Amino acid sequence: MPGPVFLRGDTVSMRTLERDDLDLLQKYRNHPEVRRLLGRVHPQNRDKVEQDFEGYMSNAVNLLACVEEDPVGFVALFDWNESSGHAELAYWVAPEHQGNGYASEAGELAVEYAFDERRCHRLDAGAHATNAASRALLEKLGFEEEGRRREHVFLDGEYVDTVLYGLLAHEWRD
Template identity: 60%
Template sequence: MPGPVFIEGDQISLHPLEREDLPFIQTYRNHPDVRQQLGRIQPQNGADLEADFEGYMQNGVNLLVCTDNKPVGFVALFNWKESAGRVEIAYWIAPDEQGNGYATDAVSQAIAYAFDDRRCHKVVAGAHATNEASRGLLETLSFQQEGRLRDHIYLDGEWVDAIRYGLLEAEWQDERQA
């Protein structure tokens, strides 16, 4: 059972990641449809994830995406550069829960938190060129393509470009007012 609600969205709620949530995270970090898009090629066991949880994840905002108090995905704000007003966002939704708008709602809520509560100036994100769903989500939320890293990752038997995106706070505010 997820911990307390941190942010309430239209379809989802975001909850701080707790140690008890790690088995859910591990399941999907190892799922082929999720891990490939994350660029993970190594299997991740419980000890690995525990080390991540106690290590680098402490420097970010890691949120469990839930519907009806059931976890369906994950969104993280990480690589905070407070002096530059910049943060990176990453997200995934369990394959059997995709297509319901949960990622759009979760990412929107996380972006609003970054801009409204943390006073970020820019949110950056990445997506593989072949991940049309993720690229479409970012572009729907007004992210702009800022760069392309050619043949950046070996994914499912081929070299794939990585696309870098950025969203400025003013662009986000304009989108919200439209």
């Protein structure tokens, strides 16, 4: 069961990721439609997910996007650099919940939190060039394309570019 509500939107509530949620995280890290878009090519067993939870994820803001307490996706703000005021945004929505606007609302809540509560100055994000939905979401949130890592990931038998995005606090507020 997801943790307490941390951020609340009209439809989506963002709840803390708890140890009890690691089975859900493992499920979607291995789900063919989700893992592919995340660039995960290795199977994620429970031990690996737990190591990540105790390791690099402990320095990030990890939230489950929930609708009526049921998890529909995940949002992370990570690689925080407090002195320079920047972090990176990542997210996914379970395939069975896509197309309902949940990613948009969860993304808005995360961006607002980063800029308004954490005094972040800049957010970075990346999306595979072939992931039109993720790119459209970032652009809807106001992110600007800033560059590309050419042939950066190997997906579905071909090398694909990663598109790099950035959003500044004053752009979000405007």
